[in-house]
Amino acid sequence: MTNTNTHPNETVDPSLVPKKRLFTGASLPVVGLGTFGSDNYTPAQVAEAVIGAAEVGYRHFDCASVYGNEDVVGSSLQTILQRGIPREELWITSKVWNDRHDDVLASCRQSLADLQLDYLDLYLVHWPFPNSHGKGVDVHSRDPHAKPYIHADFLHTWRQMEELVRLGLVRHIGTSNMTVPKLKLLLEDVQIQPAANEMELHPHFQQPELFEFVRTHGIVPIGYSPLGSPSRPSRDRTPGDTVDIEDPVILQIADRLGLHPATVCIKWAVQRGQVPIPFSVKRPQYLSTLQAVVGVPLTEEDMAQISNIDRNNRLIKGQVFLWKEDQSWEDLWDVNGEIAL
Numbered sequence: 001m002t003n004t005n006t007h008p009n010e011t012v013d014p015s016l017v018p019k020k021r022l023f024t025g026a027s028l029p030v031v032g033l034g035t036f037g038s039d040n041y042t043p044a045q046v047a048e049a050v051i052g053a054a055e056v057g058y059r060h061f062d063c064a065s066v067y068g069n070e071d072v073v074g075s076s077l078q079t080i081l082q083r084g085i086p087r088e089e090l091w092i093t094s095k096v097w098n099d100r101h102d103d104v105l106a107s108c109r110q111s112l113a114d115l116q117l118d119y120l121d122l123y124l125v126h127w128p129f130p131n132s133h134g135k136g137v138d139v140h141s142r143d144p145h146a147k148p149y150i151h152a153d154f155l156h157t158w159r160q161m162e163e164l165v166r167l168g169l170v171r172h173i174g175t176s177n178m179t180v181p182k183l184k185l186l187l188e189d190v191q192i193q194p195a196a197n198e199m200e201l202h203p204h205f206q207q208p209e210l211f212e213f214v215r216t217h218g219i220v221p222i223g224y225s226p227l228g229s230p231s232r233p234s235r236d237r238t239p240g241d242t243v244d245i246e247d248p249v250i251l252q253i254a255d256r257l258g259l260h261p262a263t264v265c266i267k268w269a270v271q272r273g274q275v276p277i278p279f280s281v282k283r284p285q286y287l288s289t290l291q292a293v294v295g296v297p298l299t300e301e302d303m304a305q306i307s308n309i310d311r312n313n314r315l316i317k318g319q320v321f322l323w324k325e326d327q328s329w330e331d332l333w334d335v336n337g338e339i340a341l
């Protein structure tokens with residue numbers, strides 16, 4: 001089943017898209033458009049998709065300085081605002097990259113300037129490590145200054161994040177690529193709590209423990225690579241990776257509902273309680289995604305069946321952020337319940 005049978009003038013009323021409430025009482029649309037074009041799409045294509053997505057009804061955009069396109073995405077946001085969509089209807093997220101953990105205010109001000117905004121709705125620490133890498137490097141590349149997670153250092157970064165809220169530059173702050181042990185430590189020391197945690201979430205990687213942990217602590221789970229990132233570059237592919245949109249359970253539900261398997265993943269995500277941020281520059285795709293969110297829900301049986309196909313298949317393993325020779329990528333994710341040093 002394809003999703004190319006949408007009409008170019010079709011739209012979804014944004015007021016029909018459900019919202020998720022944050023601890024502050026603010027609410028964010030339960031689906032957002034990802035803006036990481038990776039190796040496949042140019043900044044100009046992503047910027048065009050931002051305008052197109054707003055036209056079809058998206059109000060939530062997931063940005064980051066490291067995506068290298070915030071300046072052109074900012075021009076698109078200006079276009080959207082000039083066309084009459086009020087700023088308060090938009091939800092814009094950005095992230096501080098790993099090489100700016102000591103310089104969060106300047107990094108945020110740069111993102112605000114590029115995105116042509118006075119404030120961000122959500123600003124995230126992109127990774128809990130200050131370890132960086134060049135664009136497009138392969139998985140064997142390492143930052144010679146790479147470090148493990150050092151809580152005092154992360155707290156230093158978090159204090160700067162909190163300052164952004166006090167300055168009115170951002171409405172909420174949050175984390176990304178965290179683990180339960182790291183979040184437990186952070187929550188002991190925060191003055192302003194994380195409103196959201198961005199994490200990899202798709203049917204073959206459901207992260208049940210972290211998912212429940214964040215929800216229990218009033219932190220909204222935002223799910224990246226919600227379709228299993230089917231077009232990710234080869235450097236992010238590992239033998240043994242599974243393909244969510246080819247799973248027999250997803251295919252059978254998609255077939256019954258006459259939907260693309262990708263949109264079944266999105267329905268599952270929203271009904272489970274996470275906020276998926278799928279990437280697409282193709283109007284029929286991003287339109288059908290939004291239509292799926294406001295369409296007929298999956299049944300309880302569908303949801304139960306999908307909850308049983310978790311394969312613990314992490315796709316974005318993060319090898320480039322490792323800090324020691326002969327380490328395994330699992331060390332980035334504290335799989336033994338302790339922070340790896």
Ligand SMILES: NC(=O)c1ccc[n+]([C@@H]2O[C@H](COP(=O)([O-])OP(=O)(O)OC[C@H]3O[C@@H](n4cnc5c(N)ncnc54)[C@H](OP(=O)(O)O)[C@@H]3O)[C@@H](O)[C@H]2O)c1
Nearest residue numbers: 034035036062224225226227228229231262278279280285
């Ligand atoms: N916080 C973090 O560390 C982090 C990490 C990774 C990603 N992210 C965020 O998450 C976003 C999404 O992640 P992702 O791009 O890795 O994976 P994804 O959203 O799971 O997959 C995107 C791909 O799925 C296909 N697709 C999208 N909508 C579709 C539809 N309705 N029907 C059929 N196919 C569809 C497109 O493939 P084709 O282009 O081939 O058509 C698209 O390129 C990123 O853009 C970024 O904003 C954050």
